[in-house]
Amino acid sequence: MQIRKLQTKDASLFKQLRLQALKQVPEAFAASYEEEVRETIDFFESKLSNGEVFYGLFKKDDQLVGIISLSRSKLLKMQHKAAIGSVFIAEEARGQGLGKKLFIYVMEEAQAQGIEQLQLVVAAHNKKAKQLYESIGFQVYGFEKRALKINEKYVDEEYMMKIL
Template sequence: MNIHPLDASHAEAYRQLRLEALEHYPEAFASSYEEERAWPIERFGQRLSTEDKFTLGAWLDQLLIGTVTLIPEQRTKLKHRANIVAMYVRPEHRGSGTGRQLMEQAIDLARGLGGIEQIYLSVMAHNEPAKRLYMALGFEAYGKDWRALKIDDAYHDEELMVMFL
């Protein structure tokens, strides 16, 4: 497995993985499959080309099997913080260490940027494997966002976590 930052040249592989994640795990993402499947490929390329966020991809041969995005805060009073979003590993590769390696590289990237003191993320409250991974890496739960997402008539809670570097 190889992990490296994604750029616009990876837009098609990223789009395929992203749409898979949104379609099969809608409660894990604020975006919806219906919204993003209509986007042109250029929009995915633009998402991977911005200078204010970093998306890492895990590759097995030529297949993108996982991603995670690190977004450093830009406002002066928040520059000591970053957020991890859009973490996803294909189901058949879960338990292989891919998620851990993606997270470790995202954390290392945050440390390397300088000035980042804490990293935030949210995880579905019922996603015990993900919560165990995040806690093993040093994240701590600090609250819940009750009814964070509403899909049709069902609400989904998120657990809020932080890691102090």
């Protein structure tokens, strides 16, 4: 297993895994499969080069099985914190502790960049994800009822944070 920052050369692998994530767990993302499936490779290249940093977990050099993003504010008063998002582990790679490894890697990267606090949003009903986040020190600090609406069904979200 290798974890590294994704680059524009990884755009086709990123697109494939991201679309898989959006299709399999639509309630875990604000973006939708229907929106992004129509996008060209240029769209995914720009996502990998626009300031939000994506990290990838590779099973082999050409097999991307996990993604996570780290986004730091450009505002001076908010640069002590960053948001984690777009977390996804492919089904065939789940249950092996890889999500935790990916999170620990990103937390270490954040600390090395001087980030003091991490925040994330999780679907309130996603017990496995919340269990993982709590096991590495994230705590709930907020709740949003009906945060997402997918096909006339609402998804509540919890806001979590961790001081590094």
